[in-house]
Amino acid sequence: MTPILPQSAASHARDLSSVSRPRRFAAWQRQHLQWLAAALILPLGMTLTAYGVVEFGPQTQANVSVVSETLATPVLSTQAETISPRSHLEVIRSGDTIGRVLARMGVVDSQLQQFIKSDETARKLFELSPGRILHASSNAVGDVSQLSYVTNNGEEVQIVREGNYLSASSGPVSTQTQTVMKSGRINSSFFAATDAADIPDAITQQLIDLFASRVDFHHTLQKGDQFSVIYETEVHQGSMIKPGRIIAAQFINKGNVHEAMWFADGKGGGDYYALDGSSLKQGFISTPVKFSRISSGFAMRFHPVLFTWKQHRGVDYAAPTGTEVQATADGVITRLATDAGYGNFIEIKHDGKYSTLYAHLSAFAKGLKEGQTVSQGQVIGAVGQTGRVTGPHLHYEFKINGEQVDPLTVALPQGKKLSVPELQAFAPLARSMKRQLSLAGQVELAQLE
Ligand SMILES: [Zn+2]
Structure with a gap:
């Protein structure tokens, strides 16, 4: 049976439904902060009957600490002192259901299973993707005290047990940006090589777009062609949430070296340039036939x-x-x-x-x-x-x-040229990128040989 949530717990669940939590147990902190905020807007001298008798003194600071102590009875922190919570981490396999994953964790918690079926937010756990990770903490009797899962859209679904009550929340996950360097060499196909190097599809596509005007990825690739790529990726608790942008890349096709680097314009935008500072973006001349x-x-x-x-x-x-x-x-x-x-x-x-x-x-x-x-x-x-x-x-x-x-009316893309001061900023960056790209390639070669 799903417990009927008392008013306060139910409102927690609602209030938390659209917030992001930067840390694992931040939901607890947020609940407390909400109560603190509620306490702060109450008129001074009023009695909070719902939580025992708390007399508000004349000083707001003192009130805050009194209320905070009264309410600070999170299950997790008391558990931490009395029974040691067990932490589980399970990688989702193909065809997994939430029940199956919990069973693998050794968690027997029928109340949780019922809750996941009946709660709108918790039901998101029915759509698990292979390769993603489910985190759970359970107490000594096997009840889950906290459970979290990050969906493919970068949304974190979290279930928290407070006493006998479960509540679910979801929100955008906080991520860190990591820079990743990968290299590969083509043996059979380009995609086989990027897969072998564990490069995300979105980055592979960016790589193709980047060099499409210089390399024909359908016809001219050959065995032995090499590539190195430095890109950004959004990471949450060690797992990739989504790939970002290529920072620099090198593609060696039939011995010809093609290189590109992202250069920010300082106004929130930027462009890709060859490492000599020339634009990779296409500029078009207006007519294909002179004198016509x-x-x-x-x-x-x-x-x-x-x-x-x-x-x-x-x-x-x-x-x-x-x-x-x-x-x-x-x-x-x-x-x-x-x-x-x-x-x-x-x-x-x-x-x-x-x-x-x-x-x-x-x-x-x-x-x-x-x-x-x-x-x-x-x-x-x-x-x-x-x-x-x-x-x-x-x-x-x-x-x-x-x-x-209509080429006569469409705004033709223009190849951007770096100004002299921009080139001065660009040059040392390009030198450093060139070093890193060749280093990445050498590491790859060393691994192969
Ligand atoms: Zn025509």
């Missing part, structure tokens, strides 16, 4: 070949066949192909967000192939009239997260 005019913009138009109204999802630049077409930003060629509509076309991925497409080409630049990196302004082909067209022009598409947008 726009013959059709990004709009609804009557298709001259298909004779239907269609959304024109790009911009057409009219120019004579053979006019040079240039990449509008650094990137990796993800597609170099021919199709019925586009004719000969090239698609370039610039980073995790931006890509561009160049269609109806009469020719591709010599030797160009998928997976190859190109730099801004590099000639990638020539204007033509291959595919579904009536005359020579370049059809240019600008995509954000795979969706075509």
Whole structure:
């Protein structure tokens, strides 16, 4: 049976439902603080009948200590003196239920189990994730005095027993930021290597986005490629709550060293830069064809070949066949192909967000192939009239997260340049990061050999 909570205990449970507790038994302290606060706002000289007779003297300080002593009967502290509480720590396994975990801890507490079923906050313990940890303290007879669990969302659910009463609370957990350094070497695949190095998926994704304009993670990785990454992570009681941001990273692809470092702008933001201070963010030049005019913009138009109204999802630049077409930003060629509509076309991925497409080409630049990196302004082909067209022009598409947008109206990302004073602050940091990254790589190599 679930005990019916007396008014005071029930209100504890409610009051505590949305607070965060920085320390394990902070719920106790908070309860007491609430009572202290309640005592402080009572008019002086009043008697607190609910807690025995406490006469308030003329001095507030004295009142506080009297009330505090009267109320300070937390079960845990008295237990600590009389019976030693036992502490349990259990890692959640796949398919675990709260009952099963408690059984593994050797806890037999039917009142607690009933409470978890009936209390709205405590019911969150029904969704346990493998790998997470359940902490519990129990007294000599096996009753749980305190239980806590941090969910995947970084919310801590805590159950506390006070006498015969159980109350549950939940709130954002307090975390510490830790800096982690990991390295790996590719044997089969990049993801296998990041898994082996125990790098969280979110960090792996950041790593890909960071170097996407310099390394083609789909086509050009090879066995022996190495990476090192320094990143921040939020930690609670030794377990990772959530991964944060990459501080610095190094990727060695086919012997080419790519490095990046986060540099805060001092205004709450920041950006990634190569260790020489150049920006990793893509800047775009506005036109892929020099000396041309726009013959059709990004709009609804009557298709001259298909004779239907269609959304024109790009911009057409009219120019004579053979006019040079240039990449509008650094990137990796993800597609170099021919199709019925586009004719000969090239698609370039610039980073995790931006890509561009160049269609109806009469020719591709010599030797160009998928997976190859190109730099801004590099000639990638020539204007033509291959595919579904009536005359020579370049059809240019600008995509954000795979969706075509109008490159003439969208705010094009600009590669940021560090100012001279910024560079002065950047340089020593970059030197230190370079040292740490190469150290991380050496440690990894030593472990492998
Ligand atoms: Zn077009």
